[in-house]
Amino acid sequence: MSADSLDQPNLTVHHFVHGSSSTFSTSRSLILGQSRRLVAQVIDNAERWQLTYRPAPSKARDWSTVCFTYAPRPPYIEGTRLINLKEWGTPVDRDEVFRIQDLQEFSSTNFTAVYNKAVTPTRPAPLLDGLPLTKRKRDDDPLYDLIPQPHFLSSPDCPSERKIKLPPYKKSRPVMIPPYDSPLTEPFGEWDRCAWLVPIRGSLPWSESTSGMLLDSSYDTPISPTTQTNEIIWTHKAVSKFWAFLLEIRTAGNLGPIGLSFHPASPPYGSEKSVRISKTLATERHTGLSRSSTSGSAPLVTTMDYIKIYHDWAKTLYLRRILDAWSFEIGESKIRVLLGAKLVLLDDRSRGVMVL
Incomplete structure (x- = not known):
């Protein structure tokens, strides 16, 4: 169907229907009228349609003549005053000058908290004999002969009856290892056994531990460890003195029956800088605190050198205080090697209890 008149453009309408033409009930004049009105609306509102031109790709169809974007004019708000920019060098009017005394007070101008915030200075890298620690040679050899044999001493049957006269360790709050939680008095009895782990070389699977x-x-x-490194730097003499100190505690018996064991890593020593062991020191995996190991399986106990101190649960915090106070004497100076260390406590099944 087509239509043509003096005041109307040429119009050709293509109308498709389903079925035969006998079922087509709409008149041709009605279809032409609807089509003519549709075209007229587009022509009358031509000012609201803009043709967009864009460079056509070298091997693509030119869509510049068939693509349109709808861009209506912005609304006009009555009563607004247009800003007329002054010429450069025009004197300032009186209504453009403001005095600070005439301005209203701000709702909040108290910035004292910014100046009161403590700034932690950057601590230099630890020095050893006047040189940076990174330039010192580490001992990666097996440590079977680091301390004299035997490397396992069971708990004595008849500990001393003398009572402890020192307060328990309260320098920091413990970080509990699931499924254990505070308070610790519920799951443990007075005579339950547990053990502190003191790392000599390597790392435990809990990132909070030293x-x-x-x-x-x-x-x-x-x-001693720092907040930046969280690592105990041992020497051969310091480990030997520490083992002798633990033997004295065991002999004195003030902390109940104390058992000691030194576990040297099996050769070869782990090649990674930070070696991880499993929570159970065997095959169980730790699921509570964060682990820095990315291995799918838990590393074995043979990848770390450590000292294990067995004791009664009731003496845990007292023993922890003694470990913190121990000092290594070299010349006229004393070095508290375990000062600031975060040690791991294990229960009687070698499961992690807390980091303290």
Whole structure:
């Protein structure tokens, strides 16, 4: 169907229907009228339609003549005053000058909290004998002969009856290891056994715990852990003195029956800088605190050197305080090697209880 007149453009309408033409009931004049009105609306509102031109790709169809974008004019708000920019160098009017005294007070201008915030200075890298620790040689050899045999001492049957006269350890709050939670008095009895782990070389699977590193036998000065490194820097002499100190505690018996064991790592020593062991020191995996190990299986106990101190649960915090207070004497100076360390406590099944 087509239509043509003097005041109307040429119009050709293509109308498709389903079925035969006998079922087509709409008149041709009605279809032409509807089509003519549709075209007229487009022509009358041409000012609201803009043709967009864009460079056509070299091997693509040119859509510049068939693409349109709807861009209505912005609304006009009555009563608004247009801003007329002044010429450069025009004097300032009186209504453009404001005095600070005439301005209203701000709702809040108290910035004292910014100046009161403590700034933690950057601590220099630990030094050993006047040189950076990174330049010191580490001992990666097996440690079977680090301390004298035997490396396992069972708990004595008849501990001393003398009572402890020192307060328990309260320097920091413990980080509990699931499924254990505070308070700790519920799951443990007075005579239940547990053990503190002191790392000599390597790391435990809990990122909050302190790791250990052993220097070559040519060095004498150990370094206690810092908030930046969280690592105990041991020397051969410091480990030997610490083992002798633990033997004295066991012999004195003030902390009940104390058992000791030294577990050297099986050769070869782990190649990674930070070696991880499993929570159970065997095959169980830890699911509570965060682990830094990315391995799918839990590393074995043979990847770390450590000292294990068995004791009664009732003496846990007292023993922890003694470990914190122990100092290594070199010349006229004393170094508290375990000061600031985060040690792991294990229960009687070698499961992690807390980091303290």
